[in-house]
Amino acid sequence: MLLNAQDCAALDQTTSALADFAAWRSAFAPGPEGTLYFDANSIGPMPVDAPARMQHVLDAGWRQARRRGWSELxxxxxxxxxxxxxxxxxxxxxxxxxxxxxxxxxxxxxxxxxxxxxxxxxxxxxxxxxxxxxxxxxxxxxxxxxxxxxxxxxxxxxxxxxxxxxxxxxxxxxxxxxxxxxxxxxxxxxxxxxxxxxxxxxxxxxxxxxxxxxxxxxxxxxxxxxxxxxxxxxxxxxxxxxxxxxxxxxxxxxxxxxxxxxxxxxxxxxxxxxxxxxxxxxxxxxxxxxxxxxxxxxxRRVSPAALDARHRSLTDTLIQLLDEQCSPLGISLASPRSHAQRGGHVALQFDGAAPLSQAMVARGVVVSSRKPDALRFGVHPLTTTHADLWRAVQILRDLLDSGDWRDPRFNGPVI
Ligand SMILES: Cc1ncc(COP(=O)(O)O)c(C=O)c1O
The missing domain is CATH 3.40.640.10 (Type I PLP-dependent aspartate aminotransferase-like (Major domain))
Known part of the structure; x- marks a missing residue:
C-alpha cells in the first residue's frame, strides 16, 4: 500500500516519538504561511523567544550595564x-x-x-x-x-x-x-x-x-x-x-x-x-x-533518544514517499536507507539538482543543492511534520513531472 496524505497526517497523531510535539514545535517561530523549510542543515529554525532575549541584552546589557555586563551578567x-x-x-x-x-x-x-x-x-x-x-x-x-x-x-x-x-x-x-x-x-x-x-x-x-x-x-x-x-x-x-x-x-x-x-x-x-x-x-x-x-x-529539556526517534520516523517516511512518487521520474536516493547510517538530511541524486532546488524554493519548499548533483532535505525533528513531508513531495513530483524546473529563471547562482 502506498503512503497517502491521510497516512502522513495519522503518523503525526500516532507517532510516540517526542511526546507533545506540538509544544516543541511552538517553541520555534513559524515562517510565512505555506513555506516549508528543509534547510536545518544550513540554518535551523528560530526559537520564538530569541528576539526578546536579543532586545533584553541590548537594553539591559549593552545600553545600561556596559562594562559591568562582564561581572554582573x-x-x-x-x-x-x-x-x-x-x-x-x-x-x-x-x-x-x-x-x-x-x-x-x-x-x-x-x-x-x-x-x-x-x-x-x-x-x-x-x-x-x-x-x-x-x-x-x-x-x-x-x-x-x-x-x-x-x-x-x-x-x-x-x-x-x-x-x-x-x-x-x-x-x-x-x-x-x-x-x-x-x-x-x-x-x-x-x-x-x-x-x-x-x-x-x-x-x-x-x-x-x-x-x-x-x-x-x-x-x-x-x-x-x-x-x-x-x-x-x-x-x-x-x-x-x-x-x-x-x-x-x-x-x-x-x-x-x-x-x-x-x-x-x-x-x-x-x-x-x-x-x-x-x-x-x-x-x-x-x-x-x-x-x-x-x-x-x-x-536542555529535549530527550536525545526521543529526538532521534522522531527524526527517524520523519526521514524514513520521506524516503518512502520519494521512492513511491519521485523515483519513477528519474531522481534517486543518494543517502543510505538505514537511519543508523544517515545524518540530519536526506539527499537525492539528480543531474539538475541546482535548478530543481531553486524551483522548489520558488514553490515554497526551501531545500538546497550541493555540486555536482545533490538535492538536500535538511529535516529538523522539532519542527517538521509528516504532513509537511507529504506536501513537499507533491511539489517535487509536480516539478519533475511538468519539467517546470527547467525554466531558465532557475539557473541563477545559489548558496
Ligand atoms: C561539515 C562542516 N564543517 C565545517 C563547516 C564550516 O563551519 P564554520 O563556518 O563554522 O567554520 C561547515 C559549514 O557548513 C560544515 O558543513
Whole structure:
C-alpha cells in the first residue's frame, strides 16, 4: 500500500516519538504561511523567544550595564553554560563541551592540539571529499610545516592509511555534507586508537538531528556548527569537545587570555586553564551567544533518544514517499536507507539538482543543492511534520513531472 496524505497526517497523531510535539514545535517561530523549510542543515529554525532575549541584552546589557555586563551578567559563563546545554545531544558530559569561535577555527585548534599531543607522529588523515573548509584548515597546517596530510576516499581505506603507525589524528566528518552518509563513530575511533592515533569528529550534520555518543564511542575530540540543527542563529558560534582524559595535557595552539588559568590577573606569561576552558581564545561573542541561549534552553529539556526517534520516523517516511512518487521520474536516493547510517538530511541524486532546488524554493519548499548533483532535505525533528513531508513531495513530483524546473529563471547562482 502506498503512503497517502491521510497516512502522513495519522503518523503525526500516532507517532510516540517526542511526546507533545506540538509544544516543541511552538517553541520555534513559524515562517510565512505555506513555506516549508528543509534547510536545518544550513540554518535551523528560530526559537520564538530569541528576539526578546536579543532586545533584553541590548537594553539591559549593552545600553545600561556596559562594562559591568562582564561581572554582573553571565557573559563570561556562556561558553560553558551553552556547552553544557548541548552536551547531552552529543553524548558528552556537560563539563567537556564549550561553545566558541567557528567550526573551522575549532578544527584548527583541535588538530594542532592532537599533533602536539601525538608528537613525533605528524600525519593527519582526512577524507578527500570532506567539507572543503576542514580540508583547507588541514592544508594550512601542513603548509606551515606542522603536519603531513594523508587522504582517504572511503572509510575502508582507513586501515591502510593507519598501517605505518605514523598517524597523529584521524579527522572525519561524522556525516557527509552531500550524501548524509554517517560513519560508525565507535568502530572508526577504535580503529584509530588501535593504531595509536586520536580521532577528531565534525558533528555539524548530525548534532541536533540524530543521537550521538561521543563518550561511549571514546571519541577524543569533536567540533561542529551551532547554526544548523542546533538553531543557534545565523553565524552562531560553534562548539568543541575534548575527552576528559586529554584535557590536562599540552597547551592549546591558540593560547589566548580567555583560556588562561586566571584571565583577569593579566599575568605576563600564559598558563593554561584547567580542562576545556584552555581552548577558549578571545572575548566571547555575547550577542550571538544570547541568541544561542534561546535554543540552548530548548535543548536542555529535549530527550536525545526521543529526538532521534522522531527524526527517524520523519526521514524514513520521506524516503518512502520519494521512492513511491519521485523515483519513477528519474531522481534517486543518494543517502543510505538505514537511519543508523544517515545524518540530519536526506539527499537525492539528480543531474539538475541546482535548478530543481531553486524551483522548489520558488514553490515554497526551501531545500538546497550541493555540486555536482545533490538535492538536500535538511529535516529538523522539532519542527517538521509528516504532513509537511507529504506536501513537499507533491511539489517535487509536480516539478519533475511538468519539467517546470527547467525554466531558465532557475539557473541563477545559489548558496
Ligand atoms: C561539515 C562542516 N564543517 C565545517 C563547516 C564550516 O563551519 P564554520 O563556518 O563554522 O567554520 C561547515 C559549514 O557548513 C560544515 O558543513
Amino acid at each position: 553571565d557573559w563570561l559563563q556562556q561558553p560553558a553554560s551553552l556547552g553544557a546545554a548541548i552536551a547531552p545531544l552529543l553524548g558528552a558530559d556537560a563539563a567537556d563541551v564549550r561553545v566558541c569561535d567557528t567550526t573551522s577555527i575549532n578544527q584548527y585548534k583541535l588538530l594542532c592540539f592532537a599533533l602536539s599531543r601525538a608528537a613525533p607522529r605528524r600525519v593527519i588523515v582526512l577524507e578527500q571529499d570532506v567539507f572543503p573548509s576542514n580540508r583547507y584548515v588541514a592544508e594550512g597546517i601542513a603548509k606551515s610545516g606542522l603536519a603531513e596530510l594523508r587522504f582517504i576516499r572511503h572509510a575502508d581505506e582507513l586501515p591502510a592509511a593507519l598501517a605505518g603507525q605514523d598517524v597523529a589524528v584521524v579527522a572525519l566528518s561524522h556525516v557527509d555534507y552531500r550524501t548524509s552518509a554517517r560513519h560508525d563513530m565507535a568502530a572508526l575511533t577504535r580503529l584509530a586508537h588501535d593504531h595509536g592515533a586520536l580521532a577528531l569528529w565534525d558533528l555539524s550534520h548530525s548534532a541536533g538531528a540524530v543521537a550521538i555518543e561521543l563518550k561511549a564511542a571514546q571519541a577524543d575530540l569533536a567540533v561542529g556548527c551551532g547554526y544548523k540543527y542546533l538553531c543557534g542563529g545565523p553565524g552562531a558560534p560553534a562548539y568543541l569537545y575534548v575527552n576528559a582524559q586529554l584535557q590536562g595535557a599540552h597547551w592549546p595552539a591558540l593560547a589566548g587570555w580567555m583560556g588562561h588559568a586566571d584571565t583577569f590577573a593579566f599575568e605576563p606569561g600564559y598558563r593554561p586553564a584547567p580542562g576545556p576552558d584552555r581552548f577558549l581564545v578571545g572575548t566571547p561573542a555575547v550577542l550571538a551567544n544570547v541568541a544561542f541561549s534561546a535554543a540552548a534552553d530548548i535543548w
